[in-house]
Amino acid sequence: MNRIQQIGRGDMEALIQVYEKYKVRIYRLALSMLGDTYLAEDVTQETFLRVQERAASYRREISEGAWIAAIARNLSLDCLRRKGREVTGDWERREDEGPSLSEALEARAAEEGKDEHSSLYYLDLIACLAPEEREIVNLRIVTGLSWKEIGKITGIKAEACRKRYVRGLKKLQDKL
Template sequence: MEERLLIQKAQCGDAAAVEELLSRYEERIFKLAARFFSDPQDAGDVAQEAMIRIYERLASYGWRAAFSTWIYRITVNLCIDETRRRKKQAIQGLSENMESSHTGPEEKVVRDETSRQVRAAMASLSPDHRAVLVLREIEGLEYGEIGAILGLAAGTVKSRLNRARDAFRKQFVVLSGRGEGHAVC
């Protein structure tokens, strides 16, 4: 069924339409939440809360933005709120599974350490910087989409993204030991 019709039916209380609509976005919502939390259980909890919020607020969806943007906004806002509430500094899933059957133990150790450093650098960012970096670099969204999700102007997204990249870069250099006094090979 076309998404627009499905949304309209869901807004009118059609339970089957609501179930179908939520099932279409369930995996994407979980994957987005997993970018914010190192524990899959935490990501699942936030994703579940996002599904509940989407259901509760479905009638208020006003077609001003794409439905997917509206869902992303709800999910990202919940992730940021939960991150702030718990003051957790972790993120899951930044690096894809880089395992390969052709790599030796030394390469695996280096990749694992690099992955740990990337996660730690991301975890050190503020929730606002982490959100914009995840949405752009991991999810691949355009500035306008990110702005719609976070309620920011495109120019603000660009400047926040630049600050987030700088903060990430500085933290990664510190964690990787490639700062002053170390040769970069």
């Protein structure tokens, strides 16, 4: 029995292990998608709440890490929708108030400065990417998922994910 299944049976020790292993990675994924540290903390905590709630329904079609990342990703997308920001995957943007995520990241970069040693330099780098490229880059770089797993999470073929990723890297190549 793997740890997620153990969590589904009420094993707190397994939950603690999973939490300790993934908390930083999930937080950084949420931060990369939301550009906001407070929202990222909320999403991270909510993610592990959902892990516990849904552990019993976990099927081993993807790895434990990918499953948790998928929860965090979906929560981040929900958060973006609620905030009226552009959404990866749906490529829609609500007409009401709220800057796009790109604008939010650019604003942050302008505030914090574009110091490559800054802890938020990564956010500055990805700000220039299209939402569909940024999402794949985040899943690959921040959470280290395989192409197959990224494909399962996003619903896009692994090959297409890789191509978007390379496109994103090429854009960053000019920036760097």
